[in-house]
Amino acid sequence: xxxxxxxxxxxxxxxxxxxxxxxxxxxxxxxxxxxxxxxxxxxxxxxxxxxxxxxxxxxxxxxxxxxxxxxxxxxxxxxxxxxxxxxxxxxxxxxxxxxxxxxxxxxxxxxxxxxxxxxxxxxxxxxxxxxxxxxxxxxxxxxxxxxxxxxxxxxxxxxxxxxxxxxxxxxxxxxxxxxxxxxxxxxxxxxxxxxxxxxxxxxxxxxxxxxxxxxxxxxxxxxxxxxxxxxxxxxxxxxxxxxxxxxxxxxxxxxxxxxxxxxxxxxxxxxxxxxxxxxxxxxxxxxxxxxxxxxxxxxxxxxxxxxxxxxxxxxxxxxxxxxxxxxxxxxxxxxxxxxxxxxxxxxxxxxxxxxxxxxxxxxxxxxxxxxxxxxxxxxxxxxxxxxxxxxxxxxxxxxxxxxxxxxxxxxxxxxxxxxxxxxxxxx
Amino acid sequence: xxxxxxxxxxxxxxxxxxxxxxxxxxxxxxxxxxxxxxxxxxxxxxxxxxxxxxxxxxxxxxxxxxxxxxxxxxxxxxxxxxxxxxxxxxx
Numbered sequence: 001x002x003x004x005x006x007x008x009x010x011x012x013x014x015x016x017x018x019x020x021x022x023x024x025x026x027x028x029x030x031x032x033x034x035x036x037x038x039x040x041x042x043x044x045x046x047x048x049x050x051x052x053x054x055x056x057x058x059x060x061x062x063x064x065x066x067x068x069x070x071x072x073x074x075x076x077x078x079x080x081x082x083x084x085x086x087x088x089x090x091x092x093x094x095x096x097x098x099x100x101x102x103x104x105x106x107x108x109x110x111x112x113x114x115x116x117x118x119x120x121x122x123x124x125x126x127x128x129x130x131x132x133x134x135x136x137x138x139x140x141x142x143x144x145x146x147x148x149x150x151x152x153x154x155x156x157x158x159x160x161x162x163x164x165x166x167x168x169x170x171x172x173x174x175x176x177x178x179x180x181x182x183x184x185x186x187x188x189x190x191x192x193x194x195x196x197x198x199x200x201x202x203x204x205x206x207x208x209x210x211x212x213x214x215x216x217x218x219x220x221x222x223x224x225x226x227x228x229x230x231x232x233x234x235x236x237x238x239x240x241x242x243x244x245x246x247x248x249x250x251x252x253x254x255x256x257x258x259x260x261x262x263x264x265x266x267x268x269x270x271x272x273x274x275x276x277x278x279x280x281x282x283x284x285x286x287x288x289x290x291x292x293x294x295x296x297x298x299x300x301x302x303x304x305x306x307x308x309x310x311x312x313x314x315x316x317x318x319x320x321x322x323x324x325x326x327x328x329x330x331x332x333x334x335x336x337x338x339x340x341x342x343x344x345x346x347x348x349x350x351x352x353x354x355x356x357x358x359x360x361x362x363x364x365x366x367x368x369x370x371x372x373x374x375x376x377x378x379x380x381x382x383x384x385x386x387x388x389x390x391x392x393x394x395x396x397x398x399x400x401x402x403x404x405x406x407x408x409x410x411x412x413x414x415x416x417x418x419x420x421x422x423x424x425x426x427x
Numbered sequence: 428x429x430x431x432x433x434x435x436x437x438x439x440x441x442x443x444x445x446x447x448x449x450x451x452x453x454x455x456x457x458x459x460x461x462x463x464x465x466x467x468x469x470x471x472x473x474x475x476x477x478x479x480x481x482x483x484x485x486x487x488x489x490x491x492x493x494x495x496x497x498x499x500x501x502x503x504x505x506x507x508x509x510x511x512x513x514x515x516x517x518x
Contacts, residue, residue: 017483029513031437035472035481037514138515186490193487196512200436200446209515210436244515292482295494309485309492311514 028212086229092345113383114142119218123207126214132205138195141170148177169386223254236374242273243305245312272325274360276302280329302352330359349384441466
């Protein structure tokens with residue numbers, strides 16, 4: 001389609017709905033026909049010829065080991081994003097009654113401790129290639145952190161937009177990189193609308209708007225890594241949080257691409273999605289058997305996934321249905337319990353989105369929707385230190401003692417009896 | 428009723444690159460017809476064959492999604508601002 005992409009394995013863009021082709025510029029909707037979302041098109045024969053398990057294993061310990069599957073032309077912005085741990089979660093598995101559970105821990109992704117570093121590394125690499133000098137985004141927090149940090153590293157101007165009620169950690173974790181930060185009085189969907197209007201008149205690269213086709217491809221690496229880290233095989237079941245639904249669909253695309261180019265043997269993988277009850281438009285549509293989304297106004301502590309009007313919701317429903325998975329929602333109280341459960345059993349401190357995923361995982365096991373022997377992967381997408389407000393009143397407090405042995409002795413005794421009491425309640 | 432319509436970049440080729448246009452209409456449906464009258468061809472981008480707004484398009488009246496109002500029958504008043512926004516990814 002464009003002659004300029006000769007070094008690259010990607011060909012251009014195509015409408016996901018009607019298939020209409022477009023050149024690989026800064027555009028995200030099918031403006032000539034149906035307004036469907038645009039998606040990157042690759043030359044899979046070229047990828048198959050260039051890539052093998054050993055070429056990937058010889059690559060950098062970052063998402064760029066999969067660069068042939070990513071929509072860039074030249075050198076990537078590599079800040080060490082990706083290749084995060086896949087933990088075998090034996091203690092959590094035992095607690096839930098599972099035998100083969102893994103945690104994909106993007107709470108320790110680089111540089112800003114969420115899976116958003118994957119999408120932003122790709123989007124800003126492409127933004128630079130397309131000639132943008134200012135980058136921007138509408139964000140529930142994690143995306144703002146990541147865009148500001150990677151823009152700083154790449155020397156790009158940055159102006160990001162967030163809802164004004166975000167957790168302090170997410171605000172500070174953006175401001176420290178010294179972007180221009182707009183805290184908008186409204187929810188994420190309103191921020192997004194404003195940003196779309198700003199994008200109409202300012203010539204900026206909005207990672208989740210006009211760069212969306214490139215941005216969203218970064219999430220595929222969460223699929224590739226799990227395959228590689230499982231020893232080049234697919235899991236049986238994955239559980240991931242649903243906000244806009246994009247991540248979910250791109251994990252699926254990642255699996256499909258590795259099958260298509262012969263890097264992994266095909267087998268069924270069930271896809272289950274997790275939402276917070278206070279913002280569950282996708283779970284509601286799934287439960288009611290609808291293939292369209294009725295937007296909602298979010299009200300949940302899980303702010304990072306509080307998107308009331310999820311663009312990729314219909315695709316997420318389709319994947320859950322097609323693969324025999326499910327989409328479920330949990331309450332804020334269950335989300336906090338999910339955060340604590342993961343921390344206490346596996347030493348992983350996740351944010352509210354991760355608590356949602358663990359709580360839904362637990363619910364699905366209780367409902368018999370996960371076979372105990374299935375190889376199940378739960379995707380943890382963000383770090384708990386960013387959302388400490390959410391759990392502050394639910395985790396007890398330290399024993400304040402004097403610097404004296406007697407003070408310690410009596411506090412230790414109290415601690416032991418508290419522990420016993422907790423165990424008695426748990427049964 | 429005179430309303431102001433914010434036009435997304437992908438549709439500005441219909442509006443001579445104008446990001447905002449003023450039109451007369453009393454409902455969103457009427458507004459869509461008025462847009463077609465002024466900018467022939469634009470309606471088929473906004474709506475499917477049955478006249479329903481395409482599912483990847485969001486329409487807001489004074490910042491409120493019309494799916495929380497009366498959908499395409501949503502009434503418009505003098506000075507209202509209508510924003511047309513293609514769906515975006517997020518997080």
